[in-house]
Amino acid sequence: MEQFTLSYKTSPRLQEGHPPQLCGVVASGNLEVLVEPLDSADLCLIEVNTSAPGFRLIWEAVLSDFVERNRVAGVRISINDAGATPAVVGLRLDQALDAYRSAV
Amino acid sequence: MNQPSENPIIWDTQMRNCAGRLDRGAAFAHGREVSTDDITKLLEAVIEPGDRVCIEGNNQKQADFLSRSLLKTDPSRVRDLHLLQSVLALPEHLDIIERGQVSRIDFSFSGQQAGRLAALVEQGRITIGAIHTYLELFSRYFIDLTPKVALIAAQAADREGNLYTGPNTEDTPAIVEATAFKNGIVIAQVNEVVDKLPRVDIPADWVSYFVKAPTPHYIEPLFTRDPSHITEIQILMAMIAIKGLYAEYGITRLNHGIGFDTAAIELLLPTYAAELGLKGKICTHWALNPHPTLIPAIEAGFVQSVHSFGSEVGMERYISARPDIFFVGRDGTMRSNRAFSQAAGHYACDLFIGSTLQIDMEGNSSTATKGRIAGFGGAPNMGSDARGRRHASPAWLRAGREALRNGTMPRGRKLVAQIVETNREQMQPAFVERLDAWDLAESAGMELPPVMIYGDDITHIITEEGISNLLLCESAEEREQAIRGVAGYTAAGMARDRRMVENLRDRGIVRYPEDLGISKRHATRDLLAARNIKELVHASGGLYTPPRQFRNW
């Protein structure tokens, strides 16, 4: 397993009051994404725990594109990954954030 | 004066040679019928050293009993053979080479035996004449690679030796026509000998011998894809293909390669495409094997006609019950024909879409990897512009307009699309700076790297990232960036010039799902018209009978 945390300074802060959301399943080639509120209003914090070590650069590219694409701050995203491809990671992140935004 | 020549030219040596073989063979046959036990002796009697031999091995149907029988022949008598195979599918095909009875081979596709073949080539135990496309090899049967002996497979023979090939007619007509009319020997293995055939596919006059095989010939269910394995990413790509390509060009006549990517498209027709109002506007006429995943689209009224290269195990009853769609004989079974369907796919279809293992930055694509000589099959013919085509269609004309650069003469253009995930399992990139085909060419001593589809034949690349229209690119540099622009997080993709890709995006050359109005969130398996094999069976009204390995009930 390889673990790392990335922190992105971004805006705007997502409205508060959303309950945490979990998307996806930890299974071979798949991952789960947990989205929760974060106190720091200008940060998007992403914690990655992956079973496939050695792909940190690709993770950074996928995650910074995700932050760029969605522009949300005040969220903490936690990932348990079992060797998903970047395509699956991107899809799951978008799904999780969608679910988080629409949950009240 | 006209003196008679001392050595008058003899014009019928081949015919005499053939008659000699038939005389020798007569000892082991009753008329055309050979008993199972005598087949090896017959082969030894009629095959001569150096013969060009075609063992019918198609994508699906295999003359497996005759292959095994050839392996029992005396290597001192049956030797130096030159094999002409469309497909090297069976281990026996390679065993014959290993026994030292074959010195040369010309073929189209090797599939499962690709690794073994590469090893034999490296050991210098076999020379490859060339790797062909199907049409190319069939064509050479009539020019300079005519088989002397053809070992073929049919469903049934009558007592005279007329043959019924059943739905898996495949390559048989092309092989037999070339062999029988150039003084060759045609030997058929049949599953049964009957008094009256349902229909005659090959007249007895073209057949030298037939033998009842102890077990029915093997047929591989090569085109069956279990929808339960289709991923959300493949569904997303299928949505992009339908909206960004099929709907855009109004593609009605097409061919799909084999794979889960194209199976996903087939299964999205009755749901996603119908929702977009595309029924009757796309995917009406096909050159395609009877893919089980096409059943829901057929049942939904999307499909008007399907001509097939071969059949597919388990689809027989369904095909017979849908004669408006498939090419079905008066006996009620389908007649496939690989040569005709390949020609149809080349000249009468506006789109080919298929998958590949690697694409380079010029758009060349290949399934070759080091240590495996897999061949091409039909993809290069399907996946290339038919420059001899003259009839117009809206999709063809539009692609032609988009391709027009220099000069003023309007032309049409076939659409050729590759649909791939940017990374395969184990993070193997589909986009590479250099194809493995170069290494393979070097290690196997090939004259050219084995490229499946050349970059200049490709018009579109679809990945989960989006779709690139290469026709619209103005320069080689733009083309390269259009490819990198959909190459995702592969090294090749991350090396893209972001500004240039954004520019291509503004011009509609690179389009991402959001540009097409596709929400990734909707890419779920619930969009599939059938999510597993059982739902396909139900969709067929119980007519589809999947092979055992695809059933879980």
Place this chain on the structure above:
Amino acid sequence: MKNVKPASFFESSARVRVAKLVDAGSFKEFCPPQLRRTSPHLARLNAPVAFDDGVAVGSATLAGHKILIAAQEGKFNGGAVGEVHGAKLAGLLDRGVRELPRAVLLLIDSGGVRLHEANAGLIAISEVMRAVLRCQEAGVPVLALVGGACGAFGGMGIVTRLCNEIIMSEEGRLGLSGPEVIETVQGVEEFDSRDRPLVWRVTGGKVRRALGEATYLVDDDICSFRSVTAELLCRYQTKPLAPVDIDEISAEHARLTERTKRFATARDGREIFQASGFVDLDEVSLLPVAKFNQQLLESL
């Protein structure tokens, strides 16, 4: 989007199963993912962990009835039971004894004990077994819903059979030892685990219904599971569960003894189907669920 099939129980994740089974928005989770009670044992073995350790537990209403519900995630480690996973199940059942809901629903999708923490898993399953029985003693019925890819095997196969009702889809499987295990130990002649039609004829929903092990056979969509469950909850409302007494146990004993005698040599579900009055044995596997249920009813 139109033209979309009803949500398949088999295909859905544990959380989606729960969300679509219960009244919309009524699910309230206990020990939710954000508490991050992941398995320390998987982590020590350098294996991926899940925030819910592969099971979601909580309360909800279903057709207005208050229920407790647990759903195992078959895709995470085969739904296998480890220490945390098992404790969540046991805790939920303990809660049942205290809160007395209309029923506890167990959406079982599990191969049994998780090998990475096998001892903890085995003890946990026996704790779950005892907790199921305590719930029932308190008058709270426990219902098993089985329709996932992992089925209900190993200890979870036993837990399933302790439940008051077993609602299965044809895709579901119920047994003790998985076919792969039997094949590995006893050889492929004993049980060819790759002969999938055979695997389903031995452990699948239809044969389990024909044997009377599953009390209901439903289509593989969450709606069908929901409507049967709702019906059962109404029934328990009118006629509350009485604790099992010795006569009931003896009747079950007689039934099982009779089965052992009747099928003394049977090795294939076809024999069960034949004994259940089905004539075209090749057709049974393709019979739609409603038709299968009707034919079964007629032959009884």
Place this chain on the structure above:
Amino acid sequence: MNINRLLDRLFGSGVHSISIEENFLHGSAVIDGREVAVIGTHEHAAIDSALALAVSASIIGVIRDDLSRGSSPRPIIFMVDTQGQTLSRHEELLCLNGYFAHTAKCVDLARRHGHQTIALIHGEAVSGGFLAFGLMADRICALPEAQVRVMDLKAMSRITKIPYDRLVDLSADSPVFAPGAENYWRMGGVHEIWSDDSDWLSCLSALLVVADVRDRRAILGVERGGRQNAAPIAELVANAL
């Protein structure tokens, strides 16, 4: 230890009447002047539907006898020695798990009728066979030769693809996966381990003094340090607001 010698040592030579039929045993013994029922298996029995039915029938018999005699419910001693369930297609087809569940319900019925239940592991105690009745008892004790496990480390290594040596290393300070009664004791899954020198008869009579039908194994696991998570998590779920 030979089964007869074992029974003699447990219940006193000549004072018990326990019959042995192949790998099934049942009968009665007297402890401190009080009659107890003895039911169980030996010779590492693989438990099939017939054996599960035999155990169940004996339990039902004990409950019925005491009910009809109007006597106070006898304690039931389960003798556990099982290599696990029988692995066979026939047994699976019949739904062997259903038979095991039935046996477990019988043990539970006995408990509800006031019978104390005690399991003595005198051989192997492996997965499914152990779950059916051994693990259902109020008190679970391991005798010196007891081998308690789900799977050995070699097989586990093969299936989980974790190197065997690593598993051996890790099992030194974690009881959760490696075989052994000691590991089960630390996790609360085994209440007591009896040594060869202890007086087993007095161990037994001590157990019979206080009946406790609560399942406190998770709490024991915390107290003994081998299973720290189960009790707090079960508690969290059971009582969360």
